[in-house]
Amino acid sequence: AQKVTQAQTEISVVEKEDVTLDCVYETRDTTYYLFWYKQPPSGELVFLIRRNSFDEQNEISGRYSWNFQKSTSSFNFTITASQVVDSAVYFCALSVPSGTYKYIFGTGTRLKVLA
Amino acid sequence: DSGVTQTPKHLITATGQRVTLRCSPRSGDLSVYWYQQSLDQGLQFLIHYYNGEERAKGNILERFSAQQFPDLHSELNLSSLELGDSALYFCASSARGGNQPQHFGDGTRLSIL
Numbered sequence: 559a560q561k562v563t564q565a566q567t568e569i570s571v572v573e574k575e576d577v578t579l580d581c582v583y584e585t586r587d588t589t590y591y592l593f594w595y596k597q598p599p600s601g602e603l604v605f606l607i608r609r610n611s612f613d614e615q616n617e618i619s620g621r622y623s624w625n626f627q628k629s630t631s632s633f634n635f636t637i638t639a640s641q642v643v644d645s646a647v648y649f650c651a652l653s654v655p656s657g658t659y660k661y662i663f664g665t666g667t668r669l670k671v672l673a
Numbered sequence: 674d675s676g677v678t679q680t681p682k683h684l685i686t687a688t689g690q691r692v693t694l695r696c697s698p699r700s701g702d703l704s705v706y707w708y709q710q711s712l713d714q715g716l717q718f719l720i721h722y723y724n725g726e727e728r729a730k731g732n733i734l735e736r737f738s739a740q741q742f743p744d745l746h747s748e749l750n751l752s753s754l755e756l757g758d759s760a761l762y763f764c765a766s767s768a769r770g771g772n773q774p775q776h777f778g779d780g781t782r783l784s785i786l
Contacts (some may be wrong), residue, residue: 664715
């Protein structure tokens with residue numbers, strides 16, 4: 559069975575601090591995709607990044623960076639120099655083919671960035 | 674703006690009733706997904722349609738059904754509603770299959786009284 563664990567329910571940081579959101583996944587499939595989505599207070603879910611299981615390169619996009627490590631089944635997300643606008647719930651998700659694709663979302667991490 | 678349109682934004686109804694939620698995917702997207710987000714259960718995948726055909730089912734109750742029409746819009750039908758069905762229902766679309774990034778609508782908030 560597949561599973562995504564986001565152990566951090568809520569994190570509070572002060573603006574300009576760096577923060578890392580953890581994501582641990584479980585799957586026996588060798589081909590899979592990992593995603594991060596952001597849900598700001600307004601409620602919509604916004605796609606941030608997709609990574610496939612064969613690409614372990616870390617990625618940086620502005621203040622955001624992602625660290626994919628197959629050895630530890632983790633796909634962690636770091637925000638550098640956090641800003642108040644980063645306050646949101648962040649979801650990690652796993653997609654596996656296994657005949658038909660299914661999306662498994664983690665329970666989310668609520669990030670509060672305080673001014 | 675994700676390009677995915679969900680109607681209505683809010684729906685208030687009573688137990689035992691039936692409602693229909695509607696979703697128009699982004700232009701050109703062939704896949705539509707439905708999710709339920711409640712406080713105690715997080716974001717739960719319900720069902721995936723691709724170009725009119727059901728592709729995957731998640732934790733969808735038998736009281737719920739969905740379809741995708743030839744114009745690619747989708748409807749989620751919820752019947753015999755119970756208090757526990759109160760939740761935010763999201764629709765998402767992607768260009769093709771399940772390995773693609775999904776683009777979410779703003780959701781329909783369903784409240785059962």
